[in-house]
Amino acid sequence: MADSPAWPASQRQYEHLLGLADDELVIGWRDSEWTGIAPVLEEDVAFSSIAQNEIGHARAVYELLSDDPDALAFDREPDEYLCAPLVQLHLLDWAHTIARRWLYEVADEIRITALMEELPLAAKINREEAYHRMHAELWHGRLAGTPQFRAAVDDLWPYAVTVLPLEQRPVLAARVGRDLPSNSLLLGKERGTQGAAFVALHEEMTSVRRSAPAGAQW
Amino acid sequence: MAAVDIPRSEQAFLEFVQAGGQVESGDWLPDEYRARLVKFVEMHGNSELMGVLPEREWILRAPTLQRKLALTAKVQDEVGHSQLIYRVVEDLGKPREQCLADLVSGKSKFHNVFHYPTKTWGDVGVIAWLVDAAAIISQKALLKCSYAPYARIMKKICWEESFHILHGRDVILAMVTGTAEQFELVQEALDRWWGPLMQFHGNPIPRDEDSMYVWRIKSQGNEEARQQFLDGYVPQIRELGLTVPDPKLCKRDDGVWEYSEPDWDELRHVVTGHGPRTADRLEFRRRFLEQERWVRDVLLAA
Amino acid sequence: MVYEVFRQDRKGQPFEHAGSVVAPDAEFAEAWAREQYGRRGESAALWLVPRDAVHEVSDWADEFDLKYRRVDGYSIKARLKEARSRVGSTERHG
Numbered sequence: 001m002a003d004s005p006a007w008p009a010s011q012r013q014y015e016h017l018l019g020l021a022d023d024e025l026v027i028g029w030r031d032s033e034w035t036g037i038a039p040v041l042e043e044d045v046a047f048s049s050i051a052q053n054e055i056g057h058a059r060a061v062y063e064l065l066s067d068d069p070d071a072l073a074f075d076r077e078p079d080e081y082l083c084a085p086l087v088q089l090h091l092l093d094w095a096h097t098i099a100r101r102w103l104y105e106v107a108d109e110i111r112i113t114a115l116m117e118e119l120p121l122a123a124k125i126n127r128e129e130a131y132h133r134m135h136a137e138l139w140h141g142r143l144a145g146t147p148q149f150r151a152a153v154d155d156l157w158p159y160a161v162t163v164l165p166l167e168q169r170p171v172l173a174a175r176v177g178r179d180l181p182s183n184s185l186l187l188g189k190e191r192g193t194q195g196a197a198f199v200a201l202h203e204e205m206t207s208v209r210r211s212a213p214a215g216a217q218w
Numbered sequence: 219m220a221a222v223d224i225p226r227s228e229q230a231f232l233e234f235v236q237a238g239g240q241v242e243s244g245d246w247l248p249d250e251y252r253a254r255l256v257k258f259v260e261m262h263g264n265s266e267l268m269g270v271l272p273e274r275e276w277i278l279r280a281p282t283l284q285r286k287l288a289l290t291a292k293v294q295d296e297v298g299h300s301q302l303i304y305r306v307v308e309d310l311g312k313p314r315e316q317c318l319a320d321l322v323s324g325k326s327k328f329h330n331v332f333h334y335p336t337k338t339w340g341d342v343g344v345i346a347w348l349v350d351a352a353a354i355i356s357q358k359a360l361l362k363c364s365y366a367p368y369a370r371i372m373k374k375i376c377w378e379e380s381f382h383i384l385h386g387r388d389v390i391l392a393m394v395t396g397t398a399e400q401f402e403l404v405q406e407a408l409d410r411w412w413g414p415l416m417q418f419h420g421n422p423i424p425r426d427e428d429s430m431y432v433w434r435i436k437s438q439g440n441e442e443a444r445q446q447f448l449d450g451y452v453p454q455i456r457e458l459g460l461t462v463p464d465p466k467l468c469k470r471d472d473g474v475w476e477y478s479e480p481d482w483d484e485l486r487h488v489v490t491g492h493g494p495r496t497a498d499r500l501e502f503r504r505r506f507l508e509q510e511r512w513v514r515d516v517l518l519a520a
Numbered sequence: 521m522v523y524e525v526f527r528q529d530r531k532g533q534p535f536e537h538a539g540s541v542v543a544p545d546a547e548f549a550e551a552w553a554r555e556q557y558g559r560r561g562e563s564a565a566l567w568l569v570p571r572d573a574v575h576e577v578s579d580w581a582d583e584f585d586l587k588y589r590r591v592d593g594y595s596i597k598a599r600l601k602e603a604r605s606r607v608g609s610t611e612r613h614g
Contacts (some may be wrong), residue, residue, distance in 0.1 A: 217395070
């Protein structure tokens with residue numbers, strides 16, 4: 001269990017959790033880009049809470065994995081991050097943003113509920129994510145019939161699939177109501193590939209932190 | 219006497235509000251009062267929304283997880299404030315869409331401080347600590363506004379602002395007790411922001427000539443607000459070893475602060491849409507308003 | 521549509537009007553009011569009411585003296601003093 005000294009029990013488990021934390025950090029970072037410019041003021045406020053929750057989840061998992069969560073969050077090189085390509089994409093339009101939120105929440109629910117046996121923190125995260133799912137479903141319901149949203153889901157579906165390990169993907173496909181993309185469509189979209197968008201994101205994310213010596217207080 | 223009992227004359231209304239009376243959205247309001255009120259409140263709403271833009275860049279660059287969360291929450295509050303404020307304007311007769319259109323076209327105004335660039339993490343601290351402090355002083359002077367719906371939202375706004383200043387001060391404290399370079403970042407930011415801060419409360423017209431005070435929309439004149447800011451914050455700035463970049467700044471024996479005359483031409487120039495970042499911030503906002511118009515149309519259609 | 525938001529500070533407290541949100545329907549109103557009036561854990565509960573459903577009453581007939589049915593219609597000091605002095609009582613009971 002998560003509070004025993006032998007936990008995480010394996011490199012695989014460690015990487016799975018680090019990938020989850022990196023996903024939450026990066027999607028939270030991307031979602032926080034909407035602060036002040038969301039389509040409706042009331043939504044702007046609500047969306048910001050989601051972004052904060054995501055960062056909060058990342059922090060909680062980093063704290064499990066390291067004594068210095070900020071160092072783990074910010075001080076790695078871009079190619080040491082394990083976030084899925086889906087969250088790295090720069091998508092500053094609402095249709096793609098909501099499509100990503102919706103797809104990500106469906107995938108994340110599968111991932112997080114599978115972790116609940118071995119990780120009490122997963123249950124906590126899952127309870128908070130319930131509100132994210134309500135929000136994603138609400139928007140999905142409103143936008144599903146629009147060409148903008150349908151095109152966005154088409155674009156992002158292959159990326160969404162790679163959020164999950166292979167064995168969890170068929171459930172995702174069933175829940176989203178789509179076929180799993182062929183392997184050729186998934187080429188270059190698996191975890192472990194950080195594109196130019198992520199490198200730019202990492203640069204900006206760490207610009208202030210890198211301006212002072214390591215260990216400086218902020 | 220209730221608002222509903224006042225005779226419908228400007229003079230009677232004036233006496234009523236000057237005696238501490240408050241009115242609601244359904245009450246009769248003199249045309250001039252209504253017009254001035256809408257303009258004042260709208261400018262406040264615009265300012266909260268425009269204030270988000272200089273700060274949101276730094277959310278993305280926050281150097282720790284805690285700072286990222288705190289700054290996101292602070293800016294979220296500001297968006298929330300603009301929602302509260304535009305609702306008041308809308309209930310006075312001007313729709314939100316119109317307010318936003320007038321904002322991005324440059325037709326309506328927003329406060330001087332949000333027309334300036336932010337250059338470093340030092341700005342983040344100075345804005346959250348000192349600009350928010352200046353704003354809170356103005357906001358507290360609205361808590362007894364003669365227009366009750368506005369007074370009521372000010373209560374929620376002031377409650378939420380209380381953590382902003384603490385957050386700002388915490389950011390500053392971490393830097394002034396950090397490396398010499400970090401201390402310099404704060405001093406340099408203070409040097410740049412002092413001018414706009416001194417202009418923030420507006421030029422010192424006597425309060426009995428200030429229609430916002432006469433109508434009791436606000437309960438304090440401009441100079442009173444500025445003196446309150448100096449009283450509260452100059453000692454706090456100096457105790458950290460920072461220097462206020464005004465050699466003439468000093469407190470007289472009678473308690474009044476003397477200072478170099480703020481550049482009122484600069485204030486006028488900036489607030490009429492000619493600040494260093496005015497055009498590109500309005501353009502940024504206009505771009506997203508336009509881009510996501512389809513979303514609002516879909517929401518309305520259903 | 522404008523939804524009025526009433527919030528309850530703590531369990532047992534009355535619901536008080538807190539503001540309003542503009543939303544296309546009740547579901548959005550709920551999602552948005554939750555955040556605008558509850559993100560700091562400041563509300564135990566919210567009531568959301570479409571503005572049209574709120575009926576204001578703010579006019580009253582006040583033609584005749586109704587003080588007999590209010591506390592401010594009674595000033596008993598003078599009579600109480602006289603009653604006590606007749607009895608020679610120096611004890612006070614309220």
